[in-house]
Amino acid sequence: MDARAILAQGWLDSEEHTLADFLEYPDSDLFTKAKLSYLYIQDMKRKGVYQYQRPLMSACENRVLMYDEQTGWTREMIMMASNNYLGLATHPKVMQAALQATRDYGTGLCGSPMLSGTTRLTRQLEEKLAAFVGCEDAILFPTGYAANVGAISALVRQKDVVFIDKIDHASIIDGCHLSHGDMRLFKHNDIEHLSGQLQKYAPQFNGKLIAVDGVFSMDGDITPLPDVVALAAQHGARVMIDEAHALGVLGKSGRGTLEHFGLDGKVDVVVGTCSKALGSKGGFAASTKEVVNHLRYYARSYMFSTASAPSLVASTLAALEVIEQEPQWRQRLWENIRYLHRYLKALGFHVIPEQPESAVIIVEIGDEVKLRQMSKYLHNAGIYTNAVPFPAVPRNRGRFRLSVMATHTRQDLDETLDAFAKMRTKFDLAPYRPVLVQDIRIRARQVRDALVLAAF
Numbered sequence: 001m002d003a004r005a006i007l008a009q010g011w012l013d014s015e016e017h018t019l020a021d022f023l024e025y026p027d028s029d030l031f032t033k034a035k036l037s038y039l040y041i042q043d044m045k046r047k048g049v050y051q052y053q054r055p056l057m058s059a060c061e062n063r064v065l066m067y068d069e070q071t072g073w074t075r076e077m078i079m080m081a082s083n084n085y086l087g088l089a090t091h092p093k094v095m096q097a098a099l100q101a102t103r104d105y106g107t108g109l110c111g112s113p114m115l116s117g118t119t120r121l122t123r124q125l126e127e128k129l130a131a132f133v134g135c136e137d138a139i140l141f142p143t144g145y146a147a148n149v150g151a152i153s154a155l156v157r158q159k160d161v162v163f164i165d166k167i168d169h170a171s172i173i174d175g176c177h178l179s180h181g182d183m184r185l186f187k188h189n190d191i192e193h194l195s196g197q198l199q200k201y202a203p204q205f206n207g208k209l210i211a212v213d214g215v216f217s218m219d220g221d222i223t224p225l226p227d228v229v230a231l232a233a234q235h236g237a238r239v240m241i242d243e244a245h246a247l248g249v250l251g252k253s254g255r256g257t258l259e260h261f262g263l264d265g266k267v268d269v270v271v272g273t274c275s276k277a278l279g280s281k282g283g284f285a286a287s288t289k290e291v292v293n294h295l296r297y298y299a300r301s302y303m304f305s306t307a308s309a310p311s312l313v314a315s316t317l318a319a320l321e322v323i324e325q326e327p328q329w330r331q332r333l334w335e336n337i338r339y340l341h342r343y344l345k346a347l348g349f350h351v352i353p354e355q356p357e358s359a360v361i362i363v364e365i366g367d368e369v370k371l372r373q374m375s376k377y378l379h380n381a382g383i384y385t386n387a388v389p390f391p392a393v394p395r396n397r398g399r400f401r402l403s404v405m406a407t408h409t410r411q412d413l414d415e416t417l418d419a420f421a422k423m424r425t426k427f428d429l430a431p432y433r434p435v436l437v438q439d440i441r442i443r444a445r446q447v448r449d450a451l452v453l454a455a456f
């Protein structure tokens with residue numbers, strides 16, 4: 001890439017680049033890379049394929065009002081990109097708790113928890129979160145990102161090592177970078193590879209940690225936790241799990257991956273976020289009382305950051321109560337997950353994972369230029385979904401990431417399926433595998449028509 005030539009012409013073709021191209025750019029001016037990435041985003045916007053940071057004019061419910069920057073109009077869209085899995089961000093009890101806490105405590109705590117920013121409410125939440133995930137104690141961080149970064153960098157120090165799944169969340173990776181220990185990757189959900197890595201490297205280090213996502217956010221599948229726990233025991237390693245996409249979704253009562261596998265109390269550190277099924281914001285790490293105590297003094301993202309606002313703390317507390325008292329939301333969520341997964345597959349898409357495992361459903365497209373055009377098509381069809389290109393996923397494995405919510409109606413899902421079916425026809429997408437006509441029982445008439453068109 002000749003930066004001088006590109007900057008002189010004031011234009012670059014976004015179809016020939018990805019965001020990864022502008023991360024490193026060797027130049028005496030630090031800002032050259034920023035000027036290039038700016039042109040890249042401008043070109044995407046010009047082509048109408050920029051679908052990020054779309055401003056909402058309403059809550060993140062099943063249908064949203066979105067301000068369309070291209071047309072200047074506000075329009076309704078079906079929201080298939082929010083992690084508000086149980087719909088609790090607008091549950092009356094949860095909203096009421098946030099309002100009451102704001103009245104009682106004001107809008108912010110204006111200090112780090114260590115010095116001036118904690119309340120009785122915060123402590124109540126920590127205790128409730130700990131009990132929810134079956135640990136002795138928990139510590140509340142400003143975000144899930146901060147929880148992963150803080151917990152790993154406080155526990156893993158020089159001559160320690162973390163074994164991480166290759167597609168673990170960025171905050172786990174950043175925690176490893178910030179720690180003074182080493183990091184070893186293993187192939188996604190590949191227990192044999194993890195075993196090999198442990199055999200090879202564990203003896204070279206002091207403390208050992210295996211850190212995995214419970215549900216992987218870009219593949220929607222679950223970590224093989226029983227095998228991870230067994231391997232950790234063999235090698236004297238501790239296990240940490242990030243339950244961001246599992247809490248409220250997995251397990252008989254929504255307690256996450258541990259409950260799903262019947263492994264309560266078998267994982268050493270449970271990290272989670274309040275920003276997805278819990279409908280609020282904040283993160284936590286739960287463990288033994290000694291570990292939690294240690295994090296309070298050594299996790300820098302806790303120590304040197306202002307505490308969560310009282311409204312967020314109170315709404316998370318209320319959301320946990322709703323999860324315990326109103327199981328119908330999780331039941332509806334799973335009905336919706338199964339429905340959407342089944343019929344996306346019937347439409348001939350490459351759906352990941354093969355069977356529904358979480359509220360994240362992936363439709364892999366592959367080619368990224370096509371993905372961008374399809375993303376524009378879905379946007380125009382009123383479907384708010386996320387196209388995920390490289391570098392968030394491997395090159396040429398671009399995909400749509402759909403987040404299912406308990407509050408989606410059958411009509412929302414059918415209209416989404418309809419748009420996907422028509423998109424498949426329009427872009428002449430080959431079926432991932434032959435569609436078995438006798439398996440197709442999609443109820444919405446429009447979807448059935450489009451499907452027949454697409455299959456033949």
Ligand SMILES: Cc1ncc(COP(=O)(O)O)c(C=O)c1O
Nearest residue numbers: 143144145169217244273275282
């Ligand atoms: C797996 C995973 N871990 C951690 C996080 C970070 O959580 P938060 O958004 O609360 O910072 C996310 C959210 O994006 C996530 O998907």
